[in-house]
Amino acid sequence: MRGTDRDDRFENVDWSEITASKQRLSTERAFLVVGILAVFVVYLSDRFVANAYLIGTWNPGLIDWAFLLSSVIVVAYGVVPLIKRRRAVQSELAQLRSRPIVFGALGFLCGVCMLGLLGPGLVSNPGLRFEHAFHPPVGFSTEIPRVECVGSVTGPPLDSSCHGSWTYPLGTNERGFGMGYLLIRGSRVTVYILVIAVAAIVPLAAAIGAIAGLHGGIVDRLLMSYVDLQLSIPAIVAYFIGYTYWNPSLLLLVSAFAVLSWGGVARLVRSEVLQRRERGHIRVARSLGASNRYIIARHIIPNITNTLIPAVCQLLALLILFEAGIAFLGFHHIELYSWGSVISESVNAEIASHLQTRAEYPAYRIWWVSTLPALALTTTILSLKLVGDGLRDILDPRGGQ
Numbered sequence: 311m312r313g314t315d316r317d318d319r320f321e322n323v324d325w326s327e328i329t330a331s332k333q334r335l336s337t338e339r340a341f342l343v344v345g346i347l348a349v350f351v352v353y354l355s356d357r358f359v360a361n362a363y364l365i366g367t368w369n370p371g372l373i374d375w376a377f378l379l380s381s382v383i384v385v386a387y388g389v390v391p392l393i394k395r396r397r398a399v400q401s402e403l404a405q406l407r408s409r410p411i412v413f414g415a416l417g418f419l420c421g422v423c424m425l426g427l428l429g430p431g432l433v434s435n436p437g438l439r440f441e442h443a444f445h446p447p448v449g450f451s452t453e454i455p456r457v458e459c460v461g462s463v464t465g466p467p468l469d470s471s472c473h474g475s476w477t478y479p480l481g482t483n484e485r486g487f488g489m490g491y492l493l494i495r496g497s498r499v500t501v502y503i504l505v506i507a508v509a510a511i512v513p514l515a516a517a518i519g520a521i522a523g524l525h526g527g528i529v530d531r532l533l534m535s536y537v538d539l540q541l542s543i544p545a546i547v548a549y550f551i552g553y554t555y556w557n558p559s560l561l562l563l564v565s566a567f568a569v570l571s572w573g574g575v576a577r578l579v580r581s582e583v584l585q586r587r588e589r590g591h592i593r594v595a596r597s598l599g600a601s602n603r604y605i606i607a608r609h610i611i612p613n614i615t616n617t618l619i620p621a622v623c624q625l626l627a628l629l630i631l632f633e634a635g636i637a638f639l640g641f642h643h644i645e646l647y648s649w650g651s652v653i654s655e656s657v658n659a660e661i662a663s664h665l666q667t668r669a670e671y672p673a674y675r676i677w678w679v680s681t682l683p684a685l686a687l688t689t690t691i692l693s694l695k696l697v698g699d700g701l702r703d704i705l706d707p708r709g710g711q
Contacts, residue, residue, distance in 0.1 A: 337394065338386050345382030349375070373561040377502050380509035388508075405704045412700030415693035422690055426501030429494035439486030444671070447481040447489070447678050448474040454671055481678040483655050487647075489682050495647035496683055500630055500690060503564055507629055510568035511575065512622055518572075519579025520606045524587055534580070537573040545570040546632060550641070558643050563636065567629050575621045582614040616705035623698025627691045634687050649683035656680035 353375055370378070392399050406413045441457035451464070451471040461475030474481065480489035522533040549566040556562060586592065592609050600608075611618075634650030636642055642651055656679035673680055 338390050341390055342382060342386040345386060346379065349378045349382060352378075373502060373559065373564075376506055376561055376564075380506045383509040383513070384505055387513075402704050406700060409700055412696050415696040415700070418689060418693045419697060422497050422686075423501050423504070425494055426497035426499075430498050433491055433494055436487060436491060439482075440484075442478070442482050442486035443484045444676050444679075445472065445478045445482040446474045448476060448479045450474050450481075450678070452675065454675060480682060483652065483679050489652075489678060492647050492652050493649075493682060493686055496649035496652065496686060499560060499633070499646065499648045502560060503630055503633055504626055506564045507568055507626055508622065511572040511625065512618070515572040515575035515622075516579055516611055516618060517606075519576040520583050520610050521602075522576070523580040523583025524602050524606060524610065530580070534577070537576055540570055541573040543570055546636070549636070553641060558641055560633075560643070560646055563633055563642075564629075567632065571625060571629070575618070575625060578617055578621050579614060582617050583610055586610065586613065616702050619705065620698035620702040623694045623701075627694040630687070630694075631691055649687045652683040653680045653687075 356370065406416060442460060443457075444452060444454050445460060446452045451473045453465075453469065453471050459470075459472035460477045461473040463470050463472055465471045478488045478490075480493070482488055483492060518533055518537070522530040545567040548570055549563050552562045552566060586609075592605055595605055595609060634648060634653070637646065637648035637650030638654045638657075640651075640654065642648060656673045656676050
């Protein structure tokens with residue numbers, strides 16, 4: 311259904327791909343099984359034998375194991391199919407390149423993912439260095455009093471200015487952490503949210519929406535009633551309820567949103583299925599004895615990706631914004647260096663007598679502490695929306711008409 315007329319011609323059909331799809335053990339299933347088994351074996355080794363340092367000194371916790379399992383699902387049913395249909399992917403990337411803004415947004419998201427995956431393993435925790443607090447970025451200076459200035463100092467002793475140094479090219483926060491390190495840690499949080507949410511939301515929303523739309527009747531009513539019930543419970547409320555009983559954690563936040571936020575996407579999928587289930591090719595498939603599972607996998611899901619992908623991108627952007635908001639308010643783990651929590655270290659200086667008193671100076675005097683993570687957060691959310699809209703246009707069978 312997608313692509314150019316040349317791609318849809320009978321002689322251009324990849325019959326090996328169609329034959330492979332009928333195999334009981336497809337490449338996707340094989341990768342999923344092997345990946346889950348590998349993660350399970352490493353988990354058992356870590357739990358009962360010795361700590362497993364997977365990369366450098368990375369000793370995974372519960373959120374890390376959830377991330378690894380989610381990564382297996384995303385790679386099995388996201389990356390492997392893309393590799394199998396690489397000719398179509400190359401054509402779609404060529405169309406993306408004709409849209410520089412969307413292509414740049416996709417490149418930025420890929421950069422954030424690579425930074426979040428590899429950065430923390432390459433940049434170690436520098437530890438607390440209060441004597442290096444509030445160093446400005448390179449090219450800027452500050453008159454904030456400090457114990458030690460790493461860069462050059464100018465002016466009289468009682469009114470001196472500290473200039474930025476390449477030791478901290480993006481400046482430091484109150485605890486002396488370099489802003490580069492904090493941005494990398496924030497990108498790790500973002501990558502965890504993206505991968506775990508995609509692995510949980512996409513299969514649930516696609517399956518529930520497709521089953522409800524294709525079966526209809528009582529199955530549709532029951533599933534949509536559950537979706538209505540789910541949508542009436544805000545995920546953020548569920549998180550705060552969990553917060554009162556357990557310690558704040560990123561896993562709790564992502565779990566609350568993954569369980570309670572896919573209903574809207576499922577409804578979109580259902581509406582698409584209702585429009586398509588009576589079309590000729592699906593009725594022919596039914597008359598030939600095709601099962602609902604086969605119809606969903608072969609004819610429904612591949613043709614609603616132009617609806618599913620932008621909806622999921624919008625939801626992911628919203629989830630990242632919620633996480634940043636919760637961290638900004640301080641309802642997060644203190645060692646979780648989210649972009650939202652870093653922003654709060656500066657902005658709260660203006661309301662020191664109300665919520666928190668971590669920063670002693672007005673936000674404009676330590677602008678780099680809030681501006682840099684705010685730029686990273688805003689660009690990530692904007693990129694998700696641009697990529698979602700761009701992929702919707704490219705994957706639209708009507709060619710955007």
